[in-house]
Each structure stands twice: as C-alpha cells, then as structure tokens.
Amino acid sequence: MLVRNNGAVTDHGAKQGAVRELGADGHSRADGHSRADGHSGADGQVDVTDLVVHMADVTVRRGGNTLLDTIGWSVELDERWVVLGPNGAGKTTLLRLASAEMHPSSGVVHLLGERLGTVDVFELKPRIGLCSSALAVRVPPTEKVADVVVSAGYAVLGRWRENYDQLDTGRAASLLDALGVGHLAEREFGTLSEGERKRALIARALMTDPEMLLLDEPAAGLDLGGREDLVARLSGLAMDPDAPAMVLVTHHVEEIPPGFTHALLLREGGVVAQGLVDDVITAENLSATFNQNLELQRIGDRFFARRLG
Numbered sequence: 187m188l189v190r191n192n193g194a195v196t197d198h199g200a201k202q203g204a205v206r207e208l209g210a211d212g213h214s215r216a217d218g219h220s221r222a223d224g225h226s227g228a229d230g231q232v233d234v235t236d237l238v239v240h241m242a243d244v245t246v247r248r249g250g251n252t253l254l255d256t257i258g259w260s261v262e263l264d265e266r267w268v269v270l271g272p273n274g275a276g277k278t279t280l281l282r283l284a285s286a287e288m289h290p291s292s293g294v295v296h297l298l299g300e301r302l303g304t305v306d307v308f309e310l311k312p313r314i315g316l317c318s319s320a321l322a323v324r325v326p327p328t329e330k331v332a333d334v335v336v337s338a339g340y341a342v343l344g345r346w347r348e349n350y351d352q353l354d355t356g357r358a359a360s361l362l363d364a365l366g367v368g369h370l371a372e373r374e375f376g377t378l379s380e381g382e383r384k385r386a387l388i389a390r391a392l393m394t395d396p397e398m399l400l401l402d403e404p405a406a407g408l409d410l411g412g413r414e415d416l417v418a419r420l421s422g423l424a425m426d427p428d429a430p431a432m433v434l435v436t437h438h439v440e441e442i443p444p445g446f447t448h449a450l451l452l453r454e455g456g457v458v459a460q461g462l463v464d465d466v467i468t469a470e471n472l473s474a475t476f477n478q479n480l481e482l483q484r485i486g487d488r489f490f491a492r493r494l495g
C-alpha cells in the first residue's frame with residue numbers, strides 16, 4: 187500500500203501486542219495506571235502534542251438535541267480505531283469534529299496537537315484525509331477519476347486550472363492502483379459503481395499523505411464481494427506501519443478490518459465502551475450498544491453478530 191511515513195516514529199507492532207488495562211472509562215492504558223484519559227503525565231497534565239485526536243468533556247448540541255454528551259477520547263498516531271453504534275448514535279458527529287468540520291458546543295478538541303477554535307482549519311484539513319458519503323455526492327459526476335484524486339492536493343473538488351506536477355499525478359495513479367481502481371483513472375466519476383467510487387475516494391483521502399485517515403461507513407452500499415474486497419484493503423492499510431492513524435465508522439462488526447487495534451462504542455451520544463478491540467468487541471458491550479440481545483462470533487480475525495432468539 188502506498189503511504190509515506192510522516193517522519194514520525196511508530197511502534198505499531200509493539201503497541202498491538204501490548205497488554206493494556208482498561209480504566210474506569212474503558213480507555214486502554216499503556217502503563218496499567220488508571221488515568222482520566224490515558225494520556226496525562228505524573229503532573230496530571232495531558233500532553234496532546236503526540237496525540238492525533240484528543241477530546242475532553244466534548245458535548246455537541248443542535249436544535250435542542252444532545253448529539254454527543256461529555257465525550258473523552260484519544261487517538262495515538264499508530265492506532266486504528268473503529269467507531270460502532272446504531273443509527274443516530276453520534277458517529278458522524280464525532281467524525282465531523284475529528285475532521286475539523288465542526289466545533290463542540292462545550293469541551294476541548296485537539297487535532298494533530300492543535301486546539302480547535304485556535305487553529306486555522308484550512309491549514310489543519312490537508313493533514314486529515316476524509317472519505318464520506320457527504321463528500322461523494324459533492325464530486326461532479328463528469329470529473330475524471332484521476333482528477334478527483336489529484337485535486338485533493340488543493341483541497342478542491344473538481345479540477346479547474348490548478349497545475350499539478352508529475353509527482354502529484356504519479357502519486358494519484360499509484361494510489362488508485364493500490365486500491366485496485368487504477369484502470370478507471372480516465373473514467374468519469376459518475377460512471378463508477380458504488381464500490382469503485384469508495385475506493386477512488388479513499389485514494390483521494392490518502393493523496394495529501396495525511397496524518398489521520400477518517401472513513402465514514404466506507405462499506406455502506408457495497409455487495410458482499412465489494413465489502414470483502416474493501417475490508418481486505420483496509421486491513422492491509424491498517425497493518426502498514428507507515429499508514430496514518432485511522433478512524434473507521436461502521437454499523438457492522440463484520441466490517442471491522444483485521445489490524446484495527448481499538449474500538450469505541452457509541453449509543454445516544456454517549457460512550458458505552460472504548461479500548462482495545464479484543465476487550466471492547468464483546469457480546470455484552472454490543473448488546474448494550476444496540477439494545478438487543480446479541481450473540482458474537484469470532485472466526486479467525488473477523489467478527490460476526492446476530493440477535494439471539
């Protein structure tokens with residue numbers, strides 16, 4: 187998979203193998219100590235500079251509704267998170283905060299070490315790759331697939347008169363190849379199937395060599411083969427130590443790609459559980475999240491769930 191390292195030192199493999207203790211809030215602890223957010227030092231101060239995302243007491247209210255309620259969540263550079271929850275749980279709202287698309291009503295959000303509200307989001311956004319259906323519908327249908335990818339460098343949708351050098355166009359082509367849609371580079375975006383669009387948009391999200399990749403329901407609308415292909419590609423990306431931190435939103439445990447290290451379960455704007463995938467993805471936690479009596483199966487490195495009775 188074609189991703190460049192950002193120069194940061196990662197210990198992905200080591201971190202995945204580490205045993206972490208879950209704290210009172212369900213967040214994993216690298217050192218076994220119970221701390222408010224898992225990232226504060228001995229003096230109680232949170233060092234946000236080495237965190238990709240840090241949210242403290244974050245609440246989002248809109249039109250009399252509480253979309254997110256006092257959320258505490260941190261993502262490190264070498265972590266790959268899956269965010270699971272039923273319709274309306276607040277997953278997209280969480281991702282909109284993490285992509286600097288919105289600000290919290292209260293609480294503090296740091297992204298890539300910068301505090302939302304005090305940083306120019308136009309400088310921040312190119313450092314964050316985002317793939318969502320909201321973005322997909324904004325792509326002009328007649329746009330050439332290669333241009334959909336390369337234009338991410340200018341944070342525009344729809345190529346106009348920008349000049350791209352060979353390095354840019356070469357990187358766009360390599361990313362499309364890596365996602366299995368290189369042969370579609372000259373096609374109009376509007377002629378692609380749902381699965382092909384998803385893969386082209388992931389290539390676009392990776393174009394700027396982001397420090398964080400956010401994927402909002404990338405497998406939605408895909409058939410079984412398309413889903414399995416995407417899960418395998420995301421798994422490859424997750425296991426690449428040079429890949430950015432990743433956050434994947436989904437409704438289905440079947441869509442958790444092997445290699446994803448952490449999970450956050452949301453229900454009605456609140457956190458049900460968060461921490462290492464193996465600790466969090468349990469029948470008990472899923473039943474509480476989806477308000478159903480669920481049975482969970484693990485086959486190899488994949489999860490499958492169904493209702494009991």
Ligand SMILES: Nc1ncnc2c1ncn2[C@@H]1O[C@H](COP(=O)(O)OP(=O)(O)OP(=O)(O)O)[C@@H](O)[C@H]1O
Nearest residue numbers: 248249251253271272273274275276277278279280
């Ligand atoms: N501007 C708004 N005003 C009032 N309520 C809103 C607003 N935007 C979102 N909501 C509500 O907030 C809740 C959370 O929305 P959000 O899109 O984050 O959920 P989600 O978990 O992504 O849902 P889904 O899985 O259906 O995409 C929903 O009940 C939604 O109706």
